[in-house]
Amino acid sequence: MATSLVIYEDNARLRQSMELLLSDDSGFKVIGAFPDCTKVLKQMEELLPELVVMDIDMPGVNGIEGVKKIKSEFPDIKVVMYTVFDDDTRIFDCLCAGADGYLLKNTSPVKLIQSLQELAEGGAPMSPFVAQKVFTFFRNTKPVEDTFNLTPREKEILELLVRGNSYKMIADKSNVSVDTVKKHLQNIYHKLHVNCGTEAVAKALQHKIIKLD
Amino acid sequence: MATSLVIYEDNARLRQSMELLLSDDSGFKVIGAFPDCTKVLKQMEELLPELVVMDIDMPGVNGIEGVKKIKSEFPDIKVVMYTVFDDDTRIFDCLCAGADGYLLKNTSPVKLIQSLQELAEGGAPMSPFVAQKVFTFFRNTKPVEDTFNLTPREKEILELLVRGNSYKMIADKSNVSVDTVKKHLQNIYHKLHVNCGTEAVAKALQHKIIKLD
DNA sequence: CTGTCAATTACACAATCAGGTAATACTTTA
DNA sequence: TAAAGTATTACCTGATTGTGTAATTGACAG
Numbered sequence: 001m002a003t004s005l006v007i008y009e010d011n012a013r014l015r016q017s018m019e020l021l022l023s024d025d026s027g028f029k030v031i032g033a034f035p036d037c038t039k040v041l042k043q044m045e046e047l048l049p050e051l052v053v054m055d056i057d058m059p060g061v062n063g064i065e066g067v068k069k070i071k072s073e074f075p076d077i078k079v080v081m082y083t084v085f086d087d088d089t090r091i092f093d094c095l096c097a098g099a100d101g102y103l104l105k106n107t108s109p110v111k112l113i114q115s116l117q118e119l120a121e122g123g124a125p126m127s128p129f130v131a132q133k134v135f136t137f138f139r140n141t142k143p144v145e146d147t148f149n150l151t152p153r154e155k156e157i158l159e160l161l162v163r164g165n166s167y168k169m170i171a172d173k174s175n176v177s178v179d180t181v182k183k184h185l186q187n188i189y190h191k192l193h194v195n196c197g198t199e200a201v202a203k204a205l206q207h208k209i210i211k212l213d
Numbered sequence: 214m215a216t217s218l219v220i221y222e223d224n225a226r227l228r229q230s231m232e233l234l235l236s237d238d239s240g241f242k243v244i245g246a247f248p249d250c251t252k253v254l255k256q257m258e259e260l261l262p263e264l265v266v267m268d269i270d271m272p273g274v275n276g277i278e279g280v281k282k283i284k285s286e287f288p289d290i291k292v293v294m295y296t297v298f299d300d301d302t303r304i305f306d307c308l309c310a311g312a313d314g315y316l317l318k319n320t321s322p323v324k325l326i327q328s329l330q331e332l333a334e335g336g337a338p339m340s341p342f343v344a345q346k347v348f349t350f351f352r353n354t355k356p357v358e359d360t361f362n363l364t365p366r367e368k369e370i371l372e373l374l375v376r377g378n379s380y381k382m383i384a385d386k387s388n389v390s391v392d393t394v395k396k397h398l399q400n401i402y403h404k405l406h407v408n409c410g411t412e413a414v415a416k417a418l419q420h421k422i423i424k425l426d
Numbered sequence: 427c428t429g430t431c432a433a434t435t436a437c438a439c440a441a442t443c444a445g446g447t448a449a450t451a452c453t454t455t456a
Numbered sequence: 457t458a459a460a461g462t463a464t465t466a467c468c469t470g471a472t473t474g475t476g477t478a479a480t481t482g483a484c485a486g
Contacts, residue, residue: 101348180463195444389433399475
């Protein structure tokens, strides 16, 4: 039995060629194809497809919002993104929104069909480039970050700064004078190659020298 | 020219059959095969392979430690895990350790070769089941989009602050007076429930109101 | 059409921050 | 033992930041 499928794609020509591609003996049956997500929930309710192929850039309600809506109401419908966008932000937004796969539009028709099969079988197809991004993401979550040669004391002071303390408050909590704090921060700023507190905080968090939770 | 490759696998039979599989016309050349990672760095230094296939469960130094060592010294060597383990902990530990791919041992020989090719081309091959785990991971770590009701203009100003600009610099870049910037930041501080710039930066980054990259 | 909200500017005052310079003391390392 | 690095304090000066109050404009919603 063919796997039922709905397409969201604002480019009419592409939408039609996809319908064509997936109408042969591909094992799929396109039961709906729409140019945007404005009525996505209503459409899902009526059609109840097994799979959804979702573009991102669409007028009105875009694909990221679309997948959020689908997943919140119909978590069992598998949604794969199909888009030209390969930037970190969009990729990770889609993953967080609940997408089950992420394919770039340079995917060959054969690969596309393979990927949809994989999706139907419970897999999570993604283009190699996307997979790479995902792996890189993890690599960066636990890197033994270079500490910029901050001394333990300096880290302590920096953490207090990051947590929103003024020089005076840091001095109190560290049991030293405000001038000492000032000196430490001056050294810290040099080591981080910044020249004010806000920059230091940004850098400390960005490079995970200090972790907040 | 064949892609050079080293195998770490403690099961002698499997190790040999892999060598066999990858010695034909597969486009690969096995230049080393070892039962554990105890001398991994020395071996990498001598052989300098393009790819490494790494088992996890090995006596002495295991595969996770192995990939960490390789990646810290030779970040350009591509390492793919090849294991029976499909539990979250091991998968994510390997990703964080810097693995470039994660294949389960139920992968067919054909798929294995395909995956190694993908790896050599800079991709990040993983078994469908692993891909699924990864996607699920993101779904569960959905960041709560709390924008604290900042207006677009306020976000703009805040971003400039996060990027280390002083009031004066922000004023220039936004084409407004310093006083306006001051006023905006005052409003921003109230909305974020903070009372100084460093705190605002910390909060903005922590809550991903502003993203740096 | 009227009120609310965003964006804007201005001024004044107090607090805080950042830079430079200098000195002391205590470890650790060469 | 001497040199290097860390931690500490102090003082001075100018720049920056944060708060309060007040007023104007334009846009948008009811």
